[in-house]
Amino acid sequence: xxxxxxxxxxxxxxxxxxxxxxxxxxxxxxxxxxxxxxxxxxxxxxxxxxxxxxxxxxxxxxxxxxxxxxxxxxxxxxxxxxxxxxxxxxxxxxxxxxxxxxxxxxxxxxxxxxxxxxxxxxxxxxxxxxxxxxxxxxxxxxxxxxxxxxxxxxxxxxxxxxxxxxxxxxxxxxxxxxxxxxxxxxxxxxxxxxxxxxxxxxxxxxxxxxxxxxxxxxxxxxxxxxxxxxxxxxxxxxxxxxxxxxxxxxxxxxxxxxxxxxxxxxxxxxxxxxxxxxxxxxxxxxxxxxxxxxxxxxxxxxxxxxxxxxxxxxxxxxxxxxxxxxxxxxxxxxxxxxxxxxxxxxxxxxxxxxxxxxxxxxxxxxxx
Numbered sequence: 166x167x168x169x170x171x172x173x174x175x176x177x178x179x180x181x182x183x184x185x186x187x188x189x190x191x192x193x194x195x196x197x198x199x200x201x202x203x204x205x206x207x208x209x210x211x212x213x214x215x216x217x218x219x220x221x222x223x224x225x226x227x228x229x230x231x232x233x234x235x236x237x238x239x240x241x242x243x244x245x246x247x248x249x250x251x252x253x254x255x256x257x258x259x260x261x262x263x264x265x266x267x268x269x270x271x272x273x274x275x276x277x278x279x280x281x282x283x284x285x286x287x288x289x290x291x292x293x294x295x296x297x298x299x300x301x302x303x304x305x306x307x308x309x310x311x312x313x314x315x316x317x318x319x320x321x322x323x324x325x326x327x328x329x330x331x332x333x334x335x336x337x338x339x340x341x342x343x344x345x346x347x348x349x350x351x352x353x354x355x356x357x358x359x360x361x362x363x364x365x366x367x368x369x370x371x372x373x374x375x376x377x378x379x380x381x382x383x384x385x386x387x388x389x390x391x392x393x394x395x396x397x398x399x400x401x402x403x404x405x406x407x408x409x410x411x412x413x414x415x416x417x418x419x420x421x422x423x424x425x426x427x428x429x430x431x432x433x434x435x436x437x438x439x440x441x442x443x444x445x446x447x448x449x450x451x452x453x454x455x456x457x458x459x460x461x462x463x464x465x466x467x468x469x470x471x472x473x474x475x476x477x478x479x480x481x482x483x484x485x486x487x488x489x490x491x492x493x494x495x496x497x498x499x500x501x502x503x504x505x506x507x508x509x510x511x512x513x514x515x516x517x518x519x520x521x522x523x524x525x526x527x528x529x530x531x532x533x
Contacts, residue, residue, distance in 0.1 A: 176506045210409055211405070230348075239396065241376055244374055254283055255390070264315075270324040299460065323497075325465065359376065372410035437510075450462075
């Protein structure tokens with residue numbers, strides 16, 4: 166119990182808070198996995214114990230996300246940043262068609278730079294004119310003729326905007342960077358050509374990236390690709406063409422089980438996350454402008470609540486006072502400033518309530 170009492174409320178955008186139950190199980194099994202006699206940090210990635218961990222993690226994700234037989238699920242390393250390159254390498258290189266990118270924030274804008282190295286790119290919409298504070302309406306998206314794929318970022322952590330419904334891209338493969346809301350809500354996998362997500366926000370720890378790719382798209386990968394940048398390599402080797410991130414996969418499996426058994430699956434997880442976010446947005450909306458949200462109300466993220474205070478002095482005092490209350494990592498990204506509260510899956514309601522109460526108190530009596 167002392168471990169629980171000493172824990173702060175960690176609002177970091179990633180690596181982020183983990184479920185306490187997962188941490189405790191990992192702690193209890195750290196020295197020796199049950200029935201194995203060795204730590205998960207020591208076992209071979211070709212051993213029967215890891216065979217079971219890998220299979221259970223893959224199956225757990227397939228069940229949670231309702232991944233059908235038309236899609237492969239693989240684990241890679243390199244985070245979403247490597248996927249910014251691997252996606253166009255595998256799906257765009259050598260094709261006449263353009264890849265379309267819908268830019269709703271920093272990470273989509275970063276991804277498009279890598280795509281331009283591999284082929285033609287068309288920006289179907291860019292929210293830069295309003296500092297990426299909203300999503301496009303359906304009639305604002307201008308797709309190119311027969312795009313190779315259409316790329317979106319489901320949740321922009323820095324700006325705090327989140328897609329509530331998938332955009333209509335016709336017959337083009339929809340590619341989605343789901344890194345910051347992966348496993349936070351249901352996803353219609355069947356509508357996507359490819360989904361990728363690093364784990365360290367909602368699903369686990371840094372080191373493993375999940376990729377869900379429609380099988381027919383694998384034929385687009387060219388034979389001149391480096392083998393470790395070719396999705397087919399990982400599909401054919403069952404995510405083990407080399408040593409995979411064993412411990413990160415193990416934690417991902419524990420988190421998936423926690424979502425299933427404790428949170429009621431992705432539907433229950435979504436309700437939980439939406440309720441947490443509402444606690445903070447209600448404070449913003451009732452503050453009379455003292456707290457000014459970055460994202461427009463209909464585009465707000467359930468994962469990253471971003472807002473400004475009247476000036477930087479207030480923001481500096483807010484962050485300092487919050488830390489004194491055990492509420493940490495609330496400073497906004499350096500590119501936009503302000504405050505960012507990342508309230509991912511494992512952030513408990515009590516943590517969000519503590520932040521809400523601090524926000525109300527700070528507005529009444531700023532510590533300047």
